[in-house]
Amino acid sequence: MRIIILVGAIACATYGPVAAQEVEAPLPLPVQLRSEGNAILPAGTEIQLRMNETITTSGNTWQEGDTFNLVVAEDVMLGQYIVIPAGTPAVGRITWLTSRGMFGKSGKMDVELEHIEIHGRQIAINGTYRQEGEGATLETLGGVLVAGVFGGIVTGRSARIPNGRELRATTEAPIELAIAASEIDYDHQASTSEILERGRPDAVSVRRTPGVHPSAALVQQRREYDEALETARQESAGQVELAPEGE
Secondary structure, eight states: HHHHHHHHHHHHHHHHHHHHHHHHHHHHHHHHHHSSEEEETTTTEEEEEESOOEEEEEETTOOOOEEEEEOOOOOOEETTTTETTTEEEEEEEEHHHHHHHHHHSOOEEEEEEEEETTTTTEEEEEEEOOOOOOOOTEEEEEEEEEEOOTTTOOOOOOOOEEEEEEEEEESSSSEEOOOOOOOOOOOOOTTTTHHHHTTOOTTTTTTOTTOOOOOOHHHHHHHHHHHHHHHHHHHHHOOOOOOOOOO
């Protein structure tokens, strides 16, 4: 850039104002910045996880501080590349636990999603959940997912997060990839993007269809979503590696 400025200064001195106007044309800086260096998966990127085992406050099987296993439920992509493939192992931890009590007091536990394990590395993630009672549903409250207990529960119930339940986490820090930023098609859209953008259907978000029972609609829409995921995977440019640490 210094050389360009110097040449421009000489041109101004030699050829006058007309030459100066030629070298003052604006440069496409956003394009230059976008193409330099390696691609980055931003901090805060969402990762859909699935429980790989059941944790519960019942009995003495689980204690505060215990870790549990999950897997990534859906590919995490940047442009046309898969960065974190479905099936990648993840680890969470029980940070607080109390068993059910008398007078309708339900068991409760807090869990934190800690990291995923990919390419021999642990990538920190964020996600804090509370489960209260087995008859509870998860909902978001101030960034922390807590259990909202259904009315009518009289006796205490053990808190339980079953195998197969999906929980959402986000990446804690930016992740550098072993591919140039210029190779990423940031505008890449899978042919099934419209379905994927709606997210995986659940009992709350299922779209009602006249004449179709909600549970049947949920099964059908989940099947469509899973098929859309597979199509997006087939249309991807493959998996990209992470950049070596310290580089």
